[in-house]
Amino acid sequence: MTQAAAYSAARRKLHWGWITPPVLFAAIIAGATIGETRIPVATVLQVLGNNLLGTDYAVGRIDAGIVWDYRVSRAVVAACCGAGLALSGVVLQALLRNALADPYLLGISAGASTGAVAVTVAGVGAGVISLSVGAFAGATLSFLLVAALARAAGGGMGVRGAGVIVLAGIAGSQLFNALTAFVIAKSANAEQARGIMFWLMGNLSGVRWDDVWLAVPAAALGLGACLWHVRSLDAFTFGAGSAASLGVPVRRVQIVLIGLAALVTAAMVSMVGSIGFVGLVVPHAMRFVVGVRHARLVPASALAGAVFLIVSDILSRVLVPGQVLPIGVITALVGAPAFALILVRGRAR
Template sequence: MRSRARRARWHWGWIAPPVLLAALIAGTAIGETRIPAATVLQVLGNKLFGTVYPVARIDEGIIWNYRLARAVVAAACGAGLALSGVVLQALLRNALADPYLLGISAGASTGAVAVTVAGFGAGALSLSTGAFAGALLAFVMVAALARAAGGGTGLQAAGVIVLAGIAGAQLFNAMTAFLIAKSANAEQARGIMFWLLGNLSGARWQDSLVAVPAAALGLGVCLWHVRSLDAFTFGADSAASLGINVRRVQAVLIGAAALVTALIVSLVGAIGFVGLVIPHAMRFLVGGRHRLLVPASALAGAVFLIAADIVSRILIPGQVLPIGVITALIGAPAFAAILIRGRARK
């Protein structure tokens, strides 16, 4: 079994880089105007390795300063959201858990808007700090509400926590709308509402300095706790019987998931269903062992969000859709399929 696990890790070690590179090249080449992949590679060679391929300045600017930066941010955000979904589904033993459905994204949005628009913290708090505080508050509130409602087992427990998440998300969305109506002018309100739907249009290289470390943090924490995640799939009592410090591990993993979600929301807004759909798809392909599920989900989340961003740019000619619209169009049917599958198993 150990030999098989080592071979699997080695396979991921050489599969992931070319797949991710191909997705980044596709995300850079495909858009409102198509740019040949050869031109993208020439620009990368010029910028990264000092080559001197002749490339038009306008093409170089579009590729390097706009599309490639946007693709990198999309990949990091997709990986981070998928890993947050893996963590929440394992810890809560709930197939329907993800940052969007549990209200964590909504809480992060409220915290970010409270800091930037309403001026909470009097300038002492950053956007990411406000988003992190809102995400943690939302998770604590949803968990407390689900506990007070009685929970249950199986599909009943899943339904209770999803209902609690919906209630929390609606509350924080209402608070966000109130803060916007009270403190933002018309121009700010339009920009914030578009951002709340998930928006990568403003993604630049400085955003990657936040998005990439956030995804790396999520991946590192998950890989460090793969055995704990495996144990939690059988319940907290089983994890404790295996010698795992349940409270400490829960605090670290939930804190990491909330922080990653908050950082992503502070950059690109609330993007839904990535953390729900990707872990389920990867479980179907690689199984439930987190040693394989974690890197597979990170890679698939990155590729999925790059693909969704491409679709958002080309679906309607001359117009860029919020990326949250695309993920919802894919995620909502997947959510229904998961519900039906759970009912059939019961």
């Protein structure tokens, strides 16, 4: 039986190892091809060959610049952000045993936005603190506040505890959203305020290859940690007490994984702003597809989140001719009906 289980696990790993690269590559090619200016797939492949493989295809400088400097880097960052936010949702929903838990609802995204705005607009840190550090500090502070509020309100295990955590998260999100608005109103001029408000709704227009070197390690760290703790996440499905009885170091796993979710969320928010519904909808959708076992749910959610955000970015560029919509608008327009459908189907089942 043990050999059969090991063989099954190896087959699952092989399956995801084969399917992920071509699906991601196809999504990135689509992100580099579709946009305000349509560029043929052959041209995109030639540009990638010139920059990655050292080939010497004859490609126009304008097309090469659009594909490599703008669209490919944007698609890679979108994939990393989608995967990171989806993994954060998987972790929070498992550890808190709450179907509504995600970085946005628990105030992590709002706190990260406040920290990033405080650094860039209010000058907190006097230039010593980077945008990512400010976002992480805000995300950590927000989650600690939500946890303390839930504990003070008597949140524990079971349905009542889950409801208390959600209510505390809503309160924390509103508080940090208000702080962000206050900082913008007090310290930003009209042009800065317009740009920040657009960024806070999710904006990939400003990402370049420098952001890739932050996005890829953050997403890889989140994926690696989740894959390492898949058995612990499965154990938390039955509650912290059951996980402890199975030998899981409950406190350590909670601190590591929730801290990691805050870190990944902060890194993504510092680059693209606050994007909702990815961490909430994608894990639920993947549970319908691959089941609840985290050995399959973790890689499936990472892949689906990456593809979902790339497709959302494409839609944000083509829905309104001559204008780029905030990507958070697209994820909300798609995510809200999808989540409603998931709720209805879940109740029917």
